[in-house]
Amino acid sequence: MPVKRIVKLDTGALAAGAFTDITYSPEINLMITKIVIIEAAGNPVNNVTLTFYVADVPYFHPDVSAALFTTTSLHNPELKVLLQAGVRLSMRITNGESTTRRLYIHLIAE
Numbered sequence: 630m631p632v633k634r635i636v637k638l639d640t641g642a643l644a645a646g647a648f649t650d651i652t653y654s655p656e657i658n659l660m661i662t663k664i665v666i667i668e669a670a671g672n673p674v675n676n677v678t679l680t681f682y683v684a685d686v687p688y689f690h691p692d693v694s695a696a697l698f699t700t701t702s703l704h705n706p707e708l709k710v711l712l713q714a715g716v717r718l719s720m721r722i723t724n725g726e727s728t729t730r731r732l733y734i735h736l737i738a739e
């Protein structure tokens with residue numbers, strides 16, 4: 630199916646050892662088919678992890694490496710996560726790297 634929407638979420642500057650919580654609630658139903666993560670300065674994200682919940686239901690247990698979702702990953706999984714209008718998606722991103730990272734998290738949806 631063609632892409633319906635690409636949603637860009639920004640962690641802001643995330644210090645080494647810190648975490649941030651991000652939420653998103655769409656105004657229309659979306660089927661999230663892929664997540665693509667880009668580090669703003671092109672730095673690696675091997676020690677950055679994320680959790681992913683829709684309406685408090687976890688989709689990653691307990692968390693996964695952000696490196697799985699980068700543009701260079703050969704293993705970026707196809708997803709099929711229904712996100713209904715008004716339902717909250719939440720993520721916790723934890724920076725285990727030794728320096729600050731800023732991530733752009735793109736939700737690709739049909």
